[in-house]
Amino acid sequence: MKHKHSLGVITGVALGIGMLSMTIGCSKSITDHKYSKIKINQLSKLLDKSFLGEIDKQTIEDSIYAGYVSGLEDPMTRYLNKEALKAQQVLEQGKYIGTGIAFEWGLDGRYIIITDVVPNSPAAREGIKQGDRITEIDGIKVILSNETELLKKLTYTGDKEVSYSIEQNSGEQERKVSLKSEVIAVKGIEYRLINEDVGYISIFSIKENMTEELKQDIEILRKKGAKHFIIDIRSAYSNNIEEIYNTCNLFMGRQTVFKVKNKLGEITSYETKEAVYDEPLVVLINGRTRGALEAFASAVSYLKRGVVIGEASAGMGLVSEIIPLNDETGLMVSTGVIYTPNDVSLKDSKVIPDVEIKNNAAGIIELVTTGKVSDKNDLQLMEALSHF
């Protein structure tokens, strides 16, 4: 039997290394406690000997640093290699490097559905639309086992063209489209009027000065007749606490909206000035609402400025910063913990909505088959509308 013997080899290998590591271990001077080089040597040899596939030293090195930092088990803190640092710095400016498509896995895992296309992006210029289905990328078939390779292609930021096979409708003739990533503006805020007097504002991310943009959008909605507002921050992220403070200041006046505790234990209290708007407010959150935006939701709920509806937030209420190293790489580091006005850490606890409601499978199925969820299948939005 093959397997008995292979077990023999395995035990043999482990034994051989075990004995050797003892001798080497004793003779090695203790200079560094971070990790055991003997163990890295063991792993390295095993991979060299038996791993089926190519190994790239630079990728391994980057992965060591990433692994080291992930040992902090902090949701925001991570190592940024050259490409990631560049991408993150661009993102901080409200832009990103990409082709302009947002996507979800399709219902049966055999296609990727496009859920959004950024206007004027490479994808938009090629006529790709929400609801289109990707069936193949650079010759890699869309199938669950190719997930990693496909994600790599979809988030590729380099300057080679990537070829996509796109189906306009299920089962229709495919067409091939080549897309090259470029720096494009991140979608920040979208707005529309629902039921004639509800201003619905969807925030995807909050970057510097975006409160001004939000203000302009609210003014437009007011002119159109909005008397209530829904701020949708589901699946949204921000690490810009100062900008979130500005956003809080639009709706909440003369209050402590949140606090931030830094590494030294110093607490900064954020007190708002006069509020700008006093219309009734609903804030929509879910498990992917994270970062400084959790401070906004918790303030609205705690100060009873409005009703928070949806699912508990991520519990990642941290302030983070990019710290570059001297070799064009860097770290995203959590530098502060956000607290509610009554001193609850939003890192250790999530923002619990005033009204908890989950979206049901019908909405999810609609999303992964058509690329969008209609209002009637968005139970959280429906709940929000019932509050006015």
Added chain:
Amino acid sequence: MKKGGFFRGAAIGFLLSTIVLLTSTAFVDRYYYVDKKLLAIESVINNYFVGDMDRSKMQEGIYKGFVAGVGDIYTSYYTPEEYQSFKEKASGVYAGIGVQMTIDTADNTIVITEVFPGSPAEKAGILPKDKIIKAGGKSVSGDDFELIPKIVKGAPNTKVSVTIYRPSEEKAYDFELTRQNVTYPSVSHKILEKDLAYIKITQFEEATYEQFKKALTEVQNKKAKGLVLDLRNNPGGLLHITEKIADELLPKVLIVSTRDKNGTVDESFADDKYSKIPIVVIVNGNSASASEVLSGALKDHNRAKLVGETTFGKGVVQSIVPLSDGSALKLTTAKYFTPSGVCIQGIGIDPDYEVSLPTETLTRGRLEESEDTQLQKAIEVIRSEMK
């Protein structure tokens, strides 16, 4: 089962690894830079990071990162604790109370779907469809689903309290259960309609072959003339167990072959003893790895028709190498080829009869037999073959 084996055993393994270690390793020339950079990172963390640093976790992170750096999702490092729990899973034996649970999305509760025979839960009288509302003194809902195994699992002969709500009686019951080693069945079987049997394999663990053989013998004793083999959502498992199961169903033919880094080919053949019962296999996009070995072998030898959806497409084999400190390395060591000579990595196996479940049934956890269109098609195909 005959093998074209090639491994030469422990002595050579020992010798090889020793020699290999004495020569310089591939990575050693980079240590200077790596150490310097780790120091730089550490200083950033010391100066800016707001949380606590657990050095042993960060050290494990280095090993994890090193192995993850090869860029293969199936190749990874297990910490000693992770490897321990992995071994437990692969054996199919756990110390616990012996139930399987799922989340009831209708009311976000934890509902018991199966109570395993001979388990502490069965002895106490816990029934399928009971809902766990309290465990270890803590009230629980669907949100605590990940937490429940941590509460109910534990050393044999220790006690855990569980409160269940039985919807049929509208009553709650308290139980004090003594944890025992429970073999979690990975094979279930039933008679669908008089002479037609159904066997479902949920994954391929050490105990799976015995369980499968028992199920097969039982349904044949009940005079079943056809078999529906359900491999849907079966993520795979142990290759040698799968080969033994294939051997029960195939005549003296090639089951699967593997090829490693050095081009060494290992072929696994069935012996001439096998069950001739007509088979139809049901597969879907989550039938992976060992499931694909079995369905591929049955399909290629025209021993069974496949009904359902294209399979997952995992055509590589991993080995686990335990290290001396209790940790382990899992690494991709070979590709496998179905008897027709195809490696299905990233491709999957297409069914003979493509049938998807109706979209509206996907929102529900459990399907009635009549709603399961894939099962219905399988029955239709097997009936036509039994004639």
